[in-house]
Amino acid sequence: MSNRKQSEPKTLQEAVIYFSDPDNCLNYLVARRWPKGVVCPTCGRTDVRFLAGQRKWQCKSVHHHRQFSVKVGTIFEDSPIGLDKWLMAMWMIANCKNGISSYEIARALGITQKSAWFVMHRIRLALQGESLGKLGGEVEADETYIGGLARNMHISKRKQKISGTGGMGKVAVMGLLARHGKVRTSVVPDVQRETLQAKVREHVEPGSQVFSDAWVAYKGLDSEYIHNVIDHAEAYVRGNVHTNGLENYWSLLKRGIRGTYVSVEPFHLFRYLDEQAFRFNSRSDLDDGGRFDLAVSEIVGKRLTYKQLTGKLQGIETCSN
Numbered sequence: 001m002s003n004r005k006q007s008e009p010k011t012l013q014e015a016v017i018y019f020s021d022p023d024n025c026l027n028y029l030v031a032r033r034w035p036k037g038v039v040c041p042t043c044g045r046t047d048v049r050f051l052a053g054q055r056k057w058q059c060k061s062v063h064h065h066r067q068f069s070v071k072v073g074t075i076f077e078d079s080p081i082g083l084d085k086w087l088m089a090m091w092m093i094a095n096c097k098n099g100i101s102s103y104e105i106a107r108a109l110g111i112t113q114k115s116a117w118f119v120m121h122r123i124r125l126a127l128q129g130e131s132l133g134k135l136g137g138e139v140e141a142d143e144t145y146i147g148g149l150a151r152n153m154h155i156s157k158r159k160q161k162i163s164g165t166g167g168m169g170k171v172a173v174m175g176l177l178a179r180h181g182k183v184r185t186s187v188v189p190d191v192q193r194e195t196l197q198a199k200v201r202e203h204v205e206p207g208s209q210v211f212s213d214a215w216v217a218y219k220g221l222d223s224e225y226i227h228n229v230i231d232h233a234e235a236y237v238r239g240n241v242h243t244n245g246l247e248n249y250w251s252l253l254k255r256g257i258r259g260t261y262v263s264v265e266p267f268h269l270f271r272y273l274d275e276q277a278f279r280f281n282s283r284s285d286l287d288d289g290g291r292f293d294l295a296v297s298e299i300v301g302k303r304l305t306y307k308q309l310t311g312k313l314q315g316i317e318t319c320s321n
């Protein structure tokens with residue numbers, strides 16, 4: 001590897017050019033995975049030898065997996081797809097505001113839709129880890145339903161159907177949004193008090209201001225939070241008491257899912273939630289290159305093995321979106 005570092009890409013066009021060079025792909029990943037120098041993933045030795053022709057390293061100790069590539073121990077492990085394609089797929093997922101379908105990725109990279117689908121799910125798994133730390137300040141709480149059946153239904157019928165546990169084909173989603181900050185969303189089994197309040201406690205610092213509508217499940221939060229309630233039967237906004245930030249986020253999320261994905265099965269929904277939250281949470285402080293960099297740091301830090309990944313992906317081999 002050359003020590004001279006070509007300047008890293010900031011735009012899609014620069015990324016296409018930059019990652020078409022295999023040495024650039026390697027340098028980019030090595031700088032993030034092993035910032036203090038390459039380490040043998042098996043024994044931890046640092047005096048490893050670079051085999052330039054194969055773009056691999058060889059450990060000086062004699063053990064299994066003595067030769068290793070940068071893919072070992074990451075979500076790229078055992079994948080026959082080249083780093084150039086992996087990195088471009090990551091660029092697109094990290095930066096396409098409304099999401100991108102596996103069909104688009106397949107066309108753009110010249111791989112099959114099935115491969116693209118698998119690549120995307122592995123990347124989404126890696127992006128899940130982004131939500132560390134609790135939200136504070138002014139935090140909006142709200143829940144919504146996402147599902148194919150609801151949107152083709154008449155509104156009165158829909159209200160009936162989605163009350164309670166949500167009915168068939170629909171998934172309840174709980175959201176928490178720190179104003180001018182980050183969002184956390186998760187699939188929940190129901191919208192009852194124990195479920196929703198557990199999410200608030202999991203993600204919001206005690207003492208923060210929490211804004212919600214008058215849904216009974218939020219009653220009782222005022223023992224730990226400053227709880228502000230807006231009764232939507234009366235008004236949608238009263239001063240700073242509203243949940244408009246989350247309402248807007250739900251629209252963005254649903255627009256992305258409808259516009260981009262052919263269908264999202266309930267079982268997969270959390271991955272799309274995480275993907276959208278990743279983009280939203282890096283919206284203001286990062287440009288495209290920075291968002292991509294953050295995504296890559298998630299992937300190389302994860303050390304997810306192919307086995308763990310395929311274990312997690314079991315049962316979802318059939319792919320539609």
Ligand SMILES: [Zn+2]
Nearest residue numbers: 040042043059
């Ligand atoms: Zn070793």
